[in-house]
Amino acid sequence: MEMGRQHQAALEDLLQWRRDVRHFRADPVSPETLSRLRAAMDCAPAVGNARPWRVLQVDDPAKRAAVIADFEAANEDAASGYDDDTAAQYRALKLAGLREAPVHLAVFTETDPNEGAGLGRQTMPEMLAYSTVTAIHTLWLAARAENIGVGWVSILHPDRIAAICDAPKSWVLTGYLCLGHPERYDDTPLLHRAGWQETKPTYWEVV
């Protein structure tokens, strides 16, 4: 189909107001909403049409507690790597909403799928994980369109999360996501607002 001005305007709003959310309200996300987000992921691009993303919705309290403990250990390791002033600034940032978020999703990549028969990933095997990343970004935008916030937590040990989730050996963690209703909407990245890193424009050169 031919897209029109309303598609461009809607996408602009979604891109401008999509944030990495770490401040969640406690009220649940409905199963119907999660089902629509799952359906949105079905439309993500995938190398060789292999669709290697595998989503585990982590509801078990013991698994969640183990994930939070891993985050806290990795976060303290990261803080310790900075000089004193920067470490204090780092520790003041809220970098995850794992305790508050009503939904946790561990998104893995099947690193040896039959699907696709290897097409498109002989010289760039990383394309499988990249496909999962586009599926995560698709979920993120679909969630934003439903006014649901998503936070991508990368301060974790991927092998440890895979073990906590009893993931098959051929699965590698690509992203760990928190979902929920955000406390507020914002059009500016938190790390820009907090003075950690200003937002810079995209580098684009003609060669």
Place this chain on the structure above:
Amino acid sequence: MEMGRQHQAALEDLLQWRRDVRHFRADPVSPETLSRLRAAMDCAPAVGNARPWRVLQVDDPAKRAAVIADFEAANEDAASGYDDDTAAQYRALKLAGLREAPVHLAVFTETDPNEGAGLGRQTMPEMLAYSTVTAIHTLWLAARAENIGVGWVSILHPDRIAAICDAPKSWVLTGYLCLGHPERYDDTPLLHRAGWQETKPTYWEVV
């Protein structure tokens, strides 16, 4: 801002009708359109707000010819890896529109950026490349909203493309993109239509 039904409907159209395009018309993409696509990438998520994507628009005919030669070599290597019947099926697929597409973009990841001061990528350094992937996917959707097709070519040797583009040593190729007006619109992946790999639904399990 609060998103409404029009945002959900527009995003559904964009996701459903976004394709990996390999069939392009020859007419150019306007500089104003490319400028809007670049601005859309500014809104992509990035670990530590580091924004490590680096776009080279490859206009030089000699560079383009070298990229096409690398694709053809990698594609023939890939075909040779299949049994005779599958190789014939593989060779019948059109997997890139490098000769026809009016715009080529080589999208790299700066693997050692100052921006972000390492935040969010101590245990998962792959988050830098993943940020570039979300920027590519953002460009892809913004292009679709303007009825411009994008094809992501991964049948290439990333080191060779970096050399052709004279990229700095710290840049790694994440994606090589063809852009142009598509010959037709489609809501079904080419590899599904061609019988190479059917589209399967997203795996999602509660644990």
